[in-house]
Amino acid sequence: MSAPRRSPTPRALAQLLLGWYDRERRRLPWRAAPGEAADPYRVWLSEVMLQQTTVAAVIPYFHRFLERWPTVADLAAAPVEEVMQAWAGLGYYARARNLHQCARMVTDWRGGLFPDEEEALRQLPGIGDYTAAAIAAIAFGHRAVVVDGNVERVMARLFAVTEPLPGAKPRLKALAAKLTPAKRAGDYAQAVMDLGATLCSPRNPACGLCPWRDACAGRLAGIEAELPARTPKAERPTRRGLVFWIIGDDDSVLLRRRPPQGLLGGMMEVPSTEWRAEAWELAEAVADSPLAAAKLAGPWRLLPGLVRHTFTHFHLELTVATARARGQPPARGLWCPLDRLSDQALPSVMRKVVHLALSKAY
Incomplete structure (x- = not known):
């Protein structure tokens, strides 16, 4: 034995x-x-x-x-x-x-x-x-x-x-x-x-x-x-938003800095609505824009396609609307030339927005 x-x-x-x-x-x-x-x-x-x-x-x-x-x-x-x-x-x-x-x-x-x-x-x-x-x-x-x-x-x-x-x-x-x-x-x-x-x-x-x-x-x-075994994760919810691609007289685009705390804190972004469960209608989004970014431009048109991104706790779907500027940017906004977008602290989801807008808005 x-x-x-x-x-x-x-x-x-x-x-x-x-x-x-x-x-x-x-x-x-x-x-x-x-x-x-x-x-x-x-x-x-x-x-x-x-x-x-x-x-x-x-x-x-x-x-x-x-x-x-x-x-x-x-x-x-x-x-x-x-x-x-x-x-x-x-x-x-x-x-x-x-x-x-x-x-x-x-x-x-x-x-x-x-x-x-x-x-x-x-x-x-x-x-x-x-x-x-x-x-x-x-x-x-x-x-x-x-x-x-x-x-x-x-x-x-x-x-x-x-x-x-x-x-x-x-x-x-x-x-x-x-x-x-x-x-x-x-x-x-x-x-x-x-x-x-x-x-x-x-x-x-x-x-x-x-x-x-x-x-x-x-x-x-x-x-x-x-192994290792894992407890099944809850399904991620999907949030939705509408992004405003505002083009200036010299073809620059309006950006703004996100608040320092919270998701993507301190990063630059293309202005958008809040992200919520329900999809945004364009008229509602323009009227609801918290920084009045949407009121700086017009008339608006929706771009074909959808930006999708996944964060740790939720999926995100963004629709992109574009228009020409007709006012001054809000206090936290700046006009960025298209050839300098890569110099900005844009998170991955906003880089996807830029890619869609550059391919569809011009």
Whole structure:
């Protein structure tokens, strides 16, 4: 009779993963080479950018930010409008405002030096539990439990956790904590995230190449592809709005800045109605325009097509109406030449509006 199978110890699992990481680590522009000290500014900047965004999307933004603002002091000294414009397209725009506020706080109050402890890091704008742990581990080598979506997926499969997310989050973090070593904590944090991003992928995990394949309870049970389980999400509602594409005498277009707080706060936009469940009739939208933007121009015509965009909690459908200007812009409005639209901090949904208007209004 064969002896019962013994599970590897947490230390053995960590060593297996670190050995794999030393061979297979991804080369990323914010990641220090083996033997080099990590730059806290680069680590912080990359971690903020990577929230809810893919590595492929972040890399060109990261390069542009570093070229324009090589240090945290350079970023702190930049006008917030320039930071928002450089961020345009990355989404979740509160991150850009918090990024600038954090840079100023680190520069003004700490002489350009990031704190190295999780608790102190969490006091900075835009830094929550995950980001604080990632900076503490990767930039400063402290033992910190770094858990993102990749790590949750790896832990759920490694330990065959069938409880669905988000309820399983505390258990998955506790399991991740058991495996996190005191030494090479930063390398371990990056290793387990690399494992989730490259081999233990959401679909079709490459179990044959995984350093933890022999210890993975999910694989041994044949349920790895089903994990992590998730509580079904409620269906996103759809909101609708009407956008006013107002053309000036020199073919410039009217833009305005959104309020600093709230969705897309501080970004530039083509003026629009509020976004609601019911579709807008053109006459109603013109009469209801809160900044009287619609009353600056006329007669109005609706452009063919519809702008569709999805936010975290709802879908958005925008109709675009256009007219020639016949008045002065509101206080928060400005006339922007068509060839300078790319210089404005326009979020992705407004870039879609611009694309439709330029293709249909002229």
